[in-house]
Amino acid sequence: MLRGLDIRDMLIIDRLELTFQPGLNVLTGETGAGKSILLDALGFVLGWRGRAELVRQGAQQGEVTAWFDLPAGHSARAILEDAGIEAEEELILRRVNTSDGRKTAWVNDRRVSGEVLRRLSDTLIELHGQHDDRGLLNPRGHRQMLDAYAGHDDVLQKVGGAWRALSAAQQALQEAEAKVAEVRTEEAFLRHAVDELDALAPEPGEEATLDTQRRLMQGAEKIRADIDRAAEALGLQGAEGLITDAFRWLQGVADRAESQLDAPLDALERVMLAMDEAQDGVARCRDALTFNPSELETVEERLFAIRGLARKHDVLPDDLSAFADELRDRLAVLDNSTGALDGLRDAVQQRQGEYDSAAQVLSQRRQAAAKALDKAMASELAPLKMERAVFATICTSAPPGPGGMDEVAFTVATNPGAPAGPLNKIASGGELSRFLLALKVCLTQAGGGITMIFDEIDRGVGGATAAAVGRRLADIAENGQVLVVTHSPQVAARGGHHWRVEKRQSKTATTSTVIALDEGDRIDEIARMLSGDTITDAARAAASALMKA
Numbered sequence: 001m002l003r004g005l006d007i008r009d010m011l012i013i014d015r016l017e018l019t020f021q022p023g024l025n026v027l028t029g030e031t032g033a034g035k036s037i038l039l040d041a042l043g044f045v046l047g048w049r050g051r052a053e054l055v056r057q058g059a060q061q062g063e064v065t066a067w068f069d070l071p072a073g074h075s076a077r078a079i080l081e082d083a084g085i086e087a088e089e090e091l092i093l094r095r096v097n098t099s100d101g102r103k104t105a106w107v108n109d110r111r112v113s114g115e116v117l118r119r120l121s122d123t124l125i126e127l128h129g130q131h132d133d134r135g136l137l138n139p140r141g142h143r144q145m146l147d148a149y150a151g152h153d154d155v156l157q158k159v160g161g162a163w164r165a166l167s168a169a170q171q172a173l174q175e176a177e178a179k180v181a182e183v184r185t186e187e188a189f190l191r192h193a194v195d196e197l198d199a200l201a202p203e204p205g206e207e208a209t210l211d212t213q214r215r216l217m218q219g220a221e222k223i224r225a226d227i228d229r230a231a232e233a234l235g236l237q238g239a240e241g242l243i244t245d246a247f248r249w250l251q252g253v254a255d256r257a258e259s260q261l262d263a264p265l266d267a268l269e270r271v272m273l274a275m276d277e278a279q280d281g282v283a284r285c286r287d288a289l290t291f292n293p294s295e296l297e298t299v300e301e302r303l304f305a306i307r308g309l310a311r312k313h314d315v316l317p318d319d320l321s322a323f324a325d326e327l328r329d330r331l332a333v334l335d336n337s338t339g340a341l342d343g344l345r346d347a348v349q350q351r352q353g354e355y356d357s358a359a360q361v362l363s364q365r366r367q368a369a370a371k372a373l374d375k376a377m378a379s380e381l382a383p384l385k386m387e388r389a390v391f392a393t394i395c396t397s398a399p400p401g402p403g404g405m406d407e408v409a410f411t412v413a414t415n416p417g418a419p420a421g422p423l424n425k426i427a428s429g430g431e432l433s434r435f436l437l438a439l440k441v442c443l444t445q446a447g448g449g450i451t452m453i454f455d456e457i458d459r460g461v462g463g464a465t466a467a468a469v470g471r472r473l474a475d476i477a478e479n480g481q482v483l484v485v486t487h488s489p490q491v492a493a494r495g496g497h498h499w500r501v502e503k504r505q506s507k508t509a510t511t512s513t514v515i516a517l518d519e520g521d522r523i524d525e526i527a528r529m530l531s532g533d534t535i536t537d538a539a540r541a542a543a544s545a546l547m548k549a
Contacts, residue, residue, distance in 0.1 A: 001069045001481045002125070002451045003090075007041045009059035010097075011051075012512045018499065024477035026495030027485045027514070028525055033501040034512030035485045039127070039455060042066065045095045046125060047105065047117025054097050061098045067091065068124055068451075076123040085110050091124075093117065126452045128436050137423055137436075143366075143408035146393060149443055150369035155362045156403070162355040163402040169351040173344040180337040183330050190331050193313070197324035202306045207317035210303040217296040220289040227289070231282050240275055243268060355400070362404045366395050370408070373442060380438035383468040385461075386431065389414050391438075410439065433457045434469065441472050444480075451481045458488040467549070470494035489529040493546035498522045522547065 007016045012034060029035055040051055045064040055062040070076060070091040077087040085107055095105040095117070105112050107120070147156060183190070232238055247268045254261040310317040333340075370393035377391040390413040398407035411420040412435055420426070423435055437457055444452075458469045470491040476482055477496070486492055498517040503510060517525055526543035527535045 002483070003067050003069055005038070005042060005045075006063075006065040007038075008063045009056040010041050010044070010054050010062040010064060011037045011056060012503070012510050013037060013041070014056060014509075014511050016512075016514055018514055020481070020483065021497045022477075022481050023496035024474050024494055025481070025483045025497045025499070026492050027483065027499050027501055028487070028492050028529060029501030030503075031487075033503045035501045036455075037512055038501070038514070039453065039485065042125070042453075043127075044097065045093050045105075045117070046121035047095070047114040048121065053101075055099045059099065061096055063094065063096045065092065065094045067093070074123065076120050079116070079119050079123065080107070083107070083110075083112060083116050085112070091120075093120070124451060126450055128440060128452065128454050128457060139409050139422065142393075142410050143403065143406065145443055146366060146369055146373065146408050147403075149373055150365055152362070152365045152369075155358070155365055159355070159358045159362050159404050160402045162351070162358045163400070166348070166351040166355045169344070169348045173341070173348050176337075176341060176344055179333055180341065183334045183337075187331075187334060190327050190334075194324060194327050194331060197309065197320060197327070200302075200305055200309060200320075202309070202317065202320040204318045204321055207303065207306050207310075210299055210306070214296065214299050214303055216289070217299065224286070224289055227282060227286050231279070231286060234275060234279050234282065240272075240279070243271055243275065247272065359400065359404045363395070363406050366404075366406050366408065369393075370395055376442040377438055380441050380472070381434070384434040384438060384472075385465045385468070386414075386434055386438075388416060389431070389435075390416065390420065391435065392420055394420075431460075433459055434461065434465070437469055437472050441476060444476050451483065452476065454482065454484040454486075456485055456487065458484075458486050458491050462488065462490075466490035487529065489526045489543065489546060492522075492526050492529060493543070493549070495522075498525065500525050 001022060002020050004020065005016075005018045007013045009015075018038075027035055027038065040054065041064045044054060045066045068076075068091045070087060070089060076091060080087045080091075088108065092108055093105070094107075095103060097103050103114065105114060105117050107116065147153075234240060236244075247265065250261050250265055250268070254265060306317050306320065309320055313320070313323055315323045373393050374391055381387060381389055381391065392411050392413070394409045394411055396407045396409075398405055410423055412423055412426050412431075413420040414426060414431055418426075423432060433456075437454070440452070454473065458466055461469060466488040467490040469488065470493065473482055473484055473491060474494040474496075484491060484495075492498065498521075499514045500517055500521070501512060501514050503512050505511075515521075523540055523543045524535055526546060527539035530542055531539035
């Protein structure tokens with residue numbers, strides 16, 4: 001609910017603060033007094049696109065602030081959350097326009113973009129008038145309005161869920177088909193590469209092992225002679241024989257040396273054990289260096305084959321085994337594609353059936369709601385002196401989507417037998433105003449909670465028809481808030497709160513202001529609307545009678 005509006009240095013308003021109330025708020029005044037400026041200022045702070053130059057002449061900048069009640073559960077709270085703004089019980093919008101055209105906006109003292117303002121405005125304000133393309137005249141919103149009137153949110157949610165499931169299944173099938181198509185183009189390469197890798201069967205770490213073996217074999221002839229000489233020096237003809245002789249000689253005389261040879265004998269025993277270990281190690285090394293010359297060729301061939309495949313596929317030699325597994329997995333996609341694709345196609349078909357079924361139920365609900373809305377509109381048009389007009393909600397087929405398979409359009413025929421067409425193409429100014437009002441009355445019965453603004457929606461009507469318009473506006477405002485800009489005394493008389501817009505001129509400037517009217521002032525204002533500049537007692541009496549009617 002709009003609680004207040006503060007305007008500074010905008011167009012011909014220097015400073016103006018208004019406080020609005022629940023119910024029907026009426027703004028009246030002579031033509032040109034500045035009533036439309038109030039709507040321009042409100043549209044500016046809500047981020048709507050409007051006049052390019054709004055700053056009052058001579059001012060450095062113009063500023064508009066609007067504040068709203070924001071009860072728990074209000075849809076604006078979700079938008080605030082998305083924007084990272086903490087929601088409070090009061091929502092304050094402020095927007096500044098400098099004289100050079102720069103615009104800056106804040107929500108609860110947090111700077112925001114114009115897009116955030118526009119998203120918020122969709123949850124806060126509805127503007128209805130003869131030139132309004134944001135609300136009832138916008139065909140793109142007719143389906144949503146019919147759904148709100150029908151109140152079948154459960155069916156809508158089911159259709160939306162079925163559409164998402166269908167889209168996911170179709171996406172999975174498309175991705176699988178694309179993957180199979182990609183693999184099929186390289187099938188020959190994959191099969192040859194896998195066969196080649198399987199034939200070689202490289203293992204992680206094998207390249208390093210082979211390289212070590214190769215270098216050892218290549219160096220074996222150079223070191224074999226020295227190893228043989230070392231083995232001979234350690235053997236019986238060398239160190240082993242001499243040490244054995246020394247041990248035997250010392251052992252033979254040890255008992256006569258009074259224990260003086262015990263330590264040397266122990267040391268020689270240890271040396272003999274160490275000599276055995278050294279001889280074993282040298283023997284093993286000599287055996288390792290003993291190989292058939294063809295073994296070097298075999299090692300080199302395998303080593304070069306592994307390195308060649310690694311270069312060919314641009315992977316490390318140790319990664320060839322994992323690369324082979326990857327290629328086999330890609331081939332498995334192709335080899336198993338028939339069954340996998342059939343399963344995905346079955347899933348798409350099942351999801352398609354679920355979506356079609358849910359969308360068909362939604363279409364039937366919309367057809368029934370369309371008939372109910374048309375009947376309600378016929379009842380509303382009669383008191384507005386349009387009993388010969390025909391309003392029809394047309395539901396036609398549309399491309400499938402998350403909202404179903406229907407397109408909805410509100411059409412009218414102003415006279416029996418006349419061709420039906422869009423609201424804004426068929427109806428004249430006065431007729432269009434009444435159509436919009438009747439439609440809003442019907443749609444509001446399904447739910448409200450938003451501030452509605454009617455800009456001269458009573459234009460072109462008078463007398464009993466204008467009185468019917470006033471009653472309809474009062475009905476809409478009974479459980480909410482309505483602002484109406486009007487020239488009709490019958491509409492003004494229905495207002496719960498009344499403001500008069502005045503233009504004031506001085507020698508140097510023209511400004512517009514708004515005055516809140518008490519009971520007596522309201523009588524005079526409505527009398528002026530009835531009789532013109534000269535307010536007579538008869539006009540006052542007529543005004544008083546209108547207010548009491």
